[in-house]
Amino acid sequence: PAAVIVAIDGPSGTGKSSTSKAVAAKLGLSYLDTGAQYRAITWWMLNNGVDVNDPSAVATAAAKPVIVSGTDPLAPAITVDAVDVSGPIRTQEVTSAVSAVSAVPEVRTLITDLQRVIATSAGNGIVVEGRDIGTTVLPDADIKIFLTASPEARAARRSGELRGKVPVDVAATREALVKRDAADAGRKTSPLAKADDAVEVDTTDLTLDQVIECVVTLIEGAI
Numbered sequence: 613p614a615a616v617i618v619a620i621d622g623p624s625g626t627g628k629s630s631t632s633k634a635v636a637a638k639l640g641l642s643y644l645d646t647g648a649q650y651r652a653i654t655w656w657m658l659n660n661g662v663d664v665n666d667p668s669a670v671a672t673a674a675a676k677p678v679i680v681s682g683t684d685p686l687a688p689a690i691t692v693d694a695v696d697v698s699g700p701i702r703t704q705e706v707t708s709a710v711s712a713v714s715a716v717p718e719v720r721t722l723i724t725d726l727q728r729v730i731a732t733s734a735g736n737g738i739v740v741e742g743r744d745i746g747t748t749v750l751p752d753a754d755i756k757i758f759l760t761a762s763p764e765a766r767a768a769r770r771s772g773e774l775r776g777k778v779p780v781d782v783a784a785t786r787e788a789l790v791k792r793d794a795a796d797a798g799r800k801t802s803p804l805a806k807a808d809d810a811v812e813v814d815t816t817d818l819t820l821d822q823v824i825e826c827v828v829t830l831i832e833g834a835i
């Protein structure tokens with residue numbers, strides 16, 4: 613059979629990354645974290661003095677950084693101009709700037725093209741996670757999953773992830789999450805959205821293992 617393509621979308625804090633990596637590892641598929649690509653280009657803009665709130669400056673610079681995504685679900689490193697930025701792309705500074713950068717159409721065109729090349733060249737099949745994979749990047753994916761969870765559950769998970777790294781305030785985390793989702797869902801070019809043919813999974817009351825099992829079952833049913 614042809615290599616399976618799995619699209620997993622949803623807002624932040626729904627367990628998308630943990631689920632996608634675990635499912636890919638379990639099924640022997642490649643894995644692509646498209647959020648990491650938008651974070652990487654944002655990291656480059658911040659490091660090169662580009663005003664991230666100036667869409668035309670961002671558009672002009674967009675093609676300069678060379679972004680390479682690792683697709684091993686157990687070690688998905690990402691590099692910008694051959695520098696591993698897997699750690700630096702997770703800072704608060706990048707997180708608060710990424711929605712503005714990812715809303716710029718030139719950025720989306722470049723990154724979307726890159727994503728399609730990676731997805732179609734993964735001979736063993738691939739799990740691609742993001743916000744617009746099922747709607748825009750890979751509309752012909754074999755299975756599309758849209759993960760959701762209540763804002764409270766999402767903020768609690770994010771705070772749990774951040775704890776130990778930076779001082780955590782759950783209320784502030786919730787506010788930042790809701791704000792980023794609103795920006796991602798409200799932008800003009802390929803906003804965060806559930807594809808009509810995506811299966812929605814509400815993860816609010818599920819453990820990570822239960823979500824993984826549910827997604828594996830959905831994929832197995834589709835191939």
Ligand code: C5P
Nearest residue numbers: 624646647648650710711714742743744
């Ligand atoms: O998934 P993650 O939280 O790392 O994504 C970071 C940001 O990248 C999102 O808030 C969104 O602005 C952008 N993004 C996007 N389209 C995708 C994946 C991520 O616009 N497919």
